[in-house]
Amino acid sequence: MPNRLSPLLSAALFCVVSSVQASEELTIYTHPSFASEWGPGPAITEAFEEQCDCQVNLVALDSGGDILQRLRLEGSSSSADLVLGLDTGTMETARQTGLLAPHDIDLSALTLPVDWSDSLFVPYDWGYFAFVYNTEQLPTPPASLDDLINAPDDLKIIIQDPRTSTPGLGLLLWMRSVYGDQAPEKWVKLKNKILTTTKSWSDGYFSLFMNGEAPMILSYSTSPAYHMAIDKTDQYQAVQFEEGHYLQVEVAALVEASEHKALGRKFLEFMLTRDFQRHIPLKNVMYPATDLGAELPGVFSKLIQPETTLYFDPAEVASNRSRWLNEWLDAMTR
Amino acid sequence: MLDVQNLTFSYAPEQTPWTFSFQLEPGECIAIQGPSGSGKSTLMNLLAGFLTPRSGDLLWKGRSLLKTKPWERPITSVFQENNLFEHLNVLRNIGLGIHPGMKLSVAQQQAVENGLREVGLGGLGRRMPSELSGGQRQRVALLRALLRDQPLLLLDEPLTGLDAETRALLRSMLLQHKSRGTAIVLASHDEEDRQRLADTVWNL
Amino acid sequence: MAGRHDPVMHPPLSHPGWQTWPGAVFAMGILGLSLSGLGALIWQSPGVDITSLWHSSYLRGVIAFSFSQATLSVALSLFAAIPVARALDRHRNFAGRSLLLRLMELSLVLPTIVAISGLVAIYGRQGWLTPIISYLAPALDWNLYGLSGIVLAHVFFNAPLAARILLQSFENMPSQQRKLASQLGLGSLWLWRTIEWPAIRGILPGLAGLIFTLCFTSFAIVMTLGGGPSATTLEVAIYQALRFEFDFGRAALLALVQLLVCGSLWWVVVRHNTNAALMPNRVSQEHPSRRDSTGISHITDSLMLLFFSAFLVLPLAAIIWRGLPGLWDGQVSLLLPATLRSFAIALPAGALSVIVALLIVTASGSTRSRIISRLCDIAAHFPLIIPAIVMGTGLFLLLRPSLGTRYDGFALVALINALMALPFIVHLLRGPLQGLDGDTLKVADQLNIRGWYRWRWLHWPRLRKPLALSMAYGTALSLGDFGVIALFGTPAQPTLPVLLYQQLGSYQIASAAGTGLWIIALLLANFGMFNLLGRSPRLKESNHA
Known part of the structure; x- marks a missing residue:
């Protein structure tokens, strides 16, 4: 009996196994703007599926924080193979969960403004935090962070709350890296120029800035690229500050519990190729992590080019964040 | 048949309680009279089971009704007002008295139509109560009570405010039911009603 | 006729237990669900530092x-x-x-x-x-x-x-x-x-x-x-603890503080x-004219209503003004499927919310037990006080092993949306449902119109309007909700609010404004549709007696 059945069985098994292989699934947790119709998600998924004989599943969670949250909630039973969309602010917390696996890939193609040799996280794009201003409302914006802080109080800016938003935290770190322990005093001076502190970038950008409520908003140095390339308007530009700009790097990582690690690593390698990177500039509106050469859209040459890159080691951010936040709160509610 | 034995009730402990005692046989009508606040409505509510007496007993065919729910008592009431469901038309108001789920046989539907014609409301079955005069509403309520055909009728000023002709008509309908064995407790200010309908008049 | 010798019939569902227990069970379920959501958070966090709360001037x-x-x-x-x-x-x-x-x-x-x-x-x-x-x-x-x-x-x-x-x-x-x-x-x-x-x-x-x-x-x-x-609510601190600091214990504690307040x-x-529900109230079919509806008060009333309308309309007009250009921008192919998905969540959520609200209000109105009545009142308002993200995260923790497909996620979103709408719907239904006056109840009792029959003939015809309005609110609250659905992750197919946020995140400002306008139009249509459904069918009523 067993003997007569075994060929059948193995044939059946082979079918099952091969069909699984043919449509091996790669589940990636990411954020909505990456996965959306206008984000790089669909094009990148298609490009990768062409070369991997697999199926890519993008699951969009609200933000980088949510991706990490979900990963922690699911622990070792997570259905994610990769997480994509963490950044320098959340990296360290993600590392401490122990739920991520080393990527083991070659990072030499990276062209970030800082050296990068992390064993867990692979960058896929980067950008600077910057204030974007409406050229029609504000012909001559402040030329430095100092100028902004010392500007008359009728100059209004919109920022995001560092307790709930990534750019908000970015500004906190930016101020910290420029002024060190003086940062709280500078916040007190900046306070009167802050029209409001929104929960998220979207709230401020959509509800306030695009309604003309304030001429400046905390955003990314790359934001004008979208307005110039897609909206065909030069009305919104970033201001270049003399002190330099704080860097944000967006990263992806492999999940330790994944059953498709080999495929996951393939994706991480693919991430640093042109087929992936060419979709970053205009669809994610960030700088590509590798050199795109002539494929980098022309508008990117019109963006500000900060002379100094400000950047804290993620571990330092992680260990100081709550203290810095409390100082900020004190300064702002003083 | 109905035996009210020292049924006492008061709304507050310090109040002097009412005490009711009387018997009623099939086909008999007792009229109670007295100024308002003398306890007419209280008695009606006690009999119907909307109030719980402090002491005494209420027997129906020798069995106590005190533990019997209002819907299980062999009783139909016509209140002074607010007898009708305002959101339902006349036919439904009557139909629900015959079957609580409006499941009427053809004969029952016919009886409703006939009854309406008899009390002078032919063709008004689809009116809403708010579209009827006070007298018309009272006729609908009384018709429902009669069609329910329960052995004991509790009538609280049923004919007040009606014109002479209608009063005469409804009185004759009540007498007809009385002669078929329906017992009636009647509260009325009207001398003529009491004389024509009641076998006993009781002053509260 | 009804027959004087017929045994007394028992209308369907006329046992008093039917009025109390379904609602009480749901109320206990809601309390249990919410508290176990909170409990799951506390249980998952290594240590909870209660004292930090009392010493924090920030929190005060x-x-x-x-x-x-x-x-x-x-x-x-x-x-x-x-x-x-x-x-x-x-x-x-x-x-x-x-x-x-x-x-x-x-x-x-x-x-x-x-x-x-x-x-x-x-x-x-x-x-x-x-x-x-x-x-x-x-x-x-x-x-x-x-x-x-x-x-x-x-x-x-x-x-x-x-x-x-x-x-x-x-x-x-x-x-x-x-x-x-x-x-x-x-x-x-x-x-x-x-x-x-x-x-x-x-x-x-x-x-x-x-x-x-x-x-x-x-x-x-x-x-x-x-x-x-300085303008911060507890909910901000809860969000911060949950999404940025991953401090479940603190989030749960803050939620408890909010619950306490x-x-x-x-x-x-x-x-x-x-005794709010004891008020007699006999619904009037007619509305006699009021003396104060004419003369000087007529003018002040008109002015006031005009101001109030302007107060409501102007922001909407701004949204329309801003959204129209983005609406034509070839968006239909995105909006329509997103609309269908949104309704697929919102309609069940609304229906569930209305049913549970009915049962809870019925139970709280009919029970003699003060405990059950209080339990129902508390359960009805619990979802308002416990932040949805706390409840969502807690439920996720509880249900994690059994959450398989994305449809489970959608079902959970519908469930939480339904809970979120419950407090509003309870308020809309409580008055009309408990509003049968004493005289009507006496007549109904004597005529044996109880159980299902009471619902069918006494409540249902009077509840059509409030029920339709409740259904509209339940559906609409879910249609416009972003907070909960974002928790559970969405595959490529977005619902309307998710689509809106996707567009915002991708600088599609004009399209996002268009989607916002579309959501408003849809919400308005939703209320209009349910209002039509709730119209008292006088003609129908008169034709089939």
Whole structure:
């Protein structure tokens, strides 16, 4: 009996196994703007599926924080193979969960403004935090962070709350890296120029800035690229500050519990190729992590080019964040 | 048949309680009279089971009704007002008295139509109560009570405010039911009603 | 006929247990679900530092601020809502009344980001009305950002809701009293003292409690319009703890603090509000004319309604103005499937919410046990106080191993949306459902119209309108919700609010404005449709007796 059945069985098994292989699934947790119709998600998924004989599943969670949250909630039973969309602010917390696996890939193609040799996280794009201003409302914006802080109080800016938003935290770190322990005093001076502190970038950008409520908003140095390339308007530009700009790097990582690690690593390698990177500039509106050469859209040459890159080691951010936040709160509610 | 034995009730402990005692046989009508606040409505509510007496007993065919729910008592009431469901038309108001789920046989539907014609409301079955005069509403309520055909009728000023002709008509309908064995407790200010309908008049 | 010898029949579901237990079981289920959600968070966190809460001046400041802004918002919302509801009750036949009612229903359920964008366009620094306000009242030194903006937005969201609920109570005023007042030609002040005040006195504390809780837990509005971190509610701290610090224990503790503050408020309300349902109220089919509907009060009423309409319409007009260009932009292929997905979640959520609310209100009204009645009241308001993200995260932790497909996620979203709508729907249904007067109940009891038959013949015909309105609110709240669905992750197919946020995240500002407009149009259509369904079918009623 067993003997007569075994060929059948193995044939059946082979079918099952091969069909699984043919449509091996790669589940990636990411954020909505990456996965959306206008984000790089669909094009990148298609490009990768062409070369991997697999199926890519993008699951969009609200933000980088949510991706990490979900990963922690699911622990070792997570259905994610990769997480994509963490950044320098959340990296360290993600590392401490122990739920991520080393990527083991070659990072030499990276062209970030800082050296990068992390064993867990692979960058896929980067950008600077910057204030974007409406050229029609504000012909001559402040030329430095100092100028902004010392500007008359009728100059209004919109920022995001560092307790709930990534750019908000970015500004906190930016101020910290420029002024060190003086940062709280500078916040007190900046306070009167802050029209409001929104929960998220979207709230401020959509509800306030695009309604003309304030001429400046905390955003990314790359934001004008979208307005110039897609909206065909030069009305919104970033201001270049003399002190330099704080860097944000967006990263992806492999999940330790994944059953498709080999495929996951393939994706991480693919991430640093042109087929992936060419979709970053205009669809994610960030700088590509590798050199795109002539494929980098022309508008990117019109963006500000900060002379100094400000950047804290993620571990330092992680260990100081709550203290810095409390100082900020004190300064702002003083 | 109905035996009210020292049924006492008061709304507050310090109040002097009412005490009711009387018997009623099939086909008999007792009229109670007295100024308002003398306890007419209280008695009606006690009999119907909307109030719980402090002491005494209420027997129906020798069995106590005190533990019997209002819907299980062999009783139909016509209140002074607010007898009708305002959101339902006349036919439904009557139909629900015959079957609580409006499941009427053809004969029952016919009886409703006939009854309406008899009390002078032919063709008004689809009116809403708010579209009827006070007298018309009272006729609908009384018709429902009669069609329910329960052995004991509790009538609280049923004919007040009606014109002479209608009063005469409804009185004759009540007498007809009385002669078929329906017992009636009647509260009325009207001398003529009491004389024509009641076998006993009781002053509260 | 009914036959004097027939045994007494028992209408279907007439056992008293049917009125109490289904609702009580659901109430216990809701409490259990919410508390185990909280419990799961605490259980998952390594250590909970309770003392940190009492020593934090930050937290004290947050609570004090939330308290004052919520109190102010409640006072102003009711201050605006009562005269508006009176005026709407006085004038039942003016052109646009029905549209105004739909707009009043709409404001509460607008997605916050869209509504804020509308308010900013009117009252912001570049707002349409700001120059006029500055010209008329320079002393006011109008600035949207700060307490004024928060309160303005809260009044915008809550005053129409309050007016809508109050109007419903006015409509349920006893008809004899109305007639009497009409015959006596009572003036406005007397009408208020003799009829209107008694009609709303019972529901006012609960309504104030509802609005207070909404404002106390308000989140994005407070942050966007508050001007800075001194305008913070507990919900912000909870979000921060959950999404940024991954401190489940702290999030759960903060949620408990919120529960304590709002819970004690409800406790006070419930204690002083025990006989609200005992008010006799015989629904009037007719509305006798009121003496105060003419003359000088006619003019003031018209002016007031005009102002109130403008207050509601202007922000919407700004949203339409801004959204129209983006709507034509070849978006239909995205909007339609997203609409279908949204309704696929919202309709079951609305229906579930209405059914559970009915059962809970029935149970709380019919039970003799004070414990069950309180349990129902508490359960009905619990979802308002426990932040959805806490409940969502807790439930996720609890259900994690069994959450398989994405459809489970959608079902969970529908479930939480249904819970979120419950407090509102309970308020909409409580009055009408418990509003059968004593005389009607006596007649119904004697005629044995109990159980299913009572529901079918006495409640259902009177509940059509409130039920339709409840269903509309339940569906709409879910349609516009972003917070919960974002928790569970969405595959490539977005619902409408998710689509909106995707567009925002991708700089698709014009399309996002278009999607916002589309959501509003849909919400309005939703209310219009359910309003039509709720129309009392007088013709039908008359034709099949």
